[in-house]
Structure formats: structure tokens, C-alpha cells
Amino acid sequence: MTEKDVDPTLEVIAPPFEQREARLKRMQMRSWRRGIKEMDLILGPFSEAHLAQMSTxxxxxxxxLLTENxxxxxxxxxxxxxxxxxxxxxxxxxxxxxxxxxxxKPA
Structure with a gap:
């Protein structure tokens, strides 16, 4: 995924003046604490592995995406x-x- 793939009309929902580090922590917490355990186990590890390298x-x-049901x-x-x-x-x-x-993994 690149910058050009992101929808320019996307509503930004980050609180104003939120620092990047605080934003990453908030998003990781929301990734691990979803409505169903399956999504916790998918988005939690994904957030830990990828969020820090993502562009704004x-x-x-x-x-x-985290606002979706x-x-x-x-x-x-x-x-x-x-x-x-x-x-x-x-x-x-x-x-x-x-x-x-x-x-x-194959043995």
C-alpha cells in the first residue's frame, strides 16, 4: 500500500494535536480490544508489526478501519x-x- 492508494476524501479521526507515539499506542490498544476475539488476534499482532512503519x-x-463493526x-x-x-x-x-x-510451517 502506498500514499497514492489512500483515499484523499478519508475523514481523519485522530484527535487534534495527537502526537504520533500516542496515536500508535491508541491504535494498538484499539486493535487488541475489538468486539470479537478473532479480530483481536488478527489486528493486534498486525498493529504491532506494521503501524510504526505506516505513513500518516x-x-x-x-x-x-478501526471504526468498522x-x-x-x-x-x-x-x-x-x-x-x-x-x-x-x-x-x-x-x-x-x-x-x-x-x-x-512445513517441517
Whole structure:
């Protein structure tokens, strides 16, 4: 995902004047404390592995994703339902990360 992939009309929901470090902590907390355990186990590790390297625009998109209902979000991540275009690239990255983490390594 690159800066050009982020929707320029995306509503930024970060509190005004929030420092990057505080924002990352807030977003990690929200990633680990979702509505359903499955999303905790997907977004928590993803946030720890990826948020620090994301651009401000990518963080804005992830922050917006965190406002989505888990009952809609989980089917997007699992591939059971089509993902809205605005989140497609981000969900693709999250899904690949989750699959890699949960796929047994060959012996």
C-alpha cells in the first residue's frame, strides 16, 4: 500500500494535536480490544508489526478501519465478503499477514 492508494476524501479521526507515539499506542490498544476475539488476534499482532512503519495517510486509513463493526470486518479479512474499495489494499495486507501467522510451517 502506498500514499497514492489512500483515499484523499478519508475523514481523519485522530484527535487534534495527537502526537504520533500516542496515536500508535491508541491504535494498538484499539486493535487488541475489538468486539470479537478473532479480530483481536488478527489486528493486534498486525498493529504491532506494521503501524510504526505506516505513513500518516496509511494510519488515517487504518484508524478509519478501526471504526468498522467487527461483524463486517471479519468477513472482509477472511474473504467471506467483498471488501469496500477504500479498504481493499489495506485488508489485502492484513489478510496476508494473518494467513502467514496462522499457516503451519512445513517441517
Amino acid at each position: 495517510a496509511e494510519l488515517d486509513l487504518y484508524d478509519q 467487527d461483524q463486517e470486518l471479519y468477513p472482509w479479512v477472511s474473504g467471506a465478503a467483498p471488501t469496500p474499495e477504500v479498504y481493499l489494499d489495506l485488508i489485502t495486507v492484513i489478510s496476508a499477514f494473518a494467513r502467514a501467522r496462522h499457516t503451519p
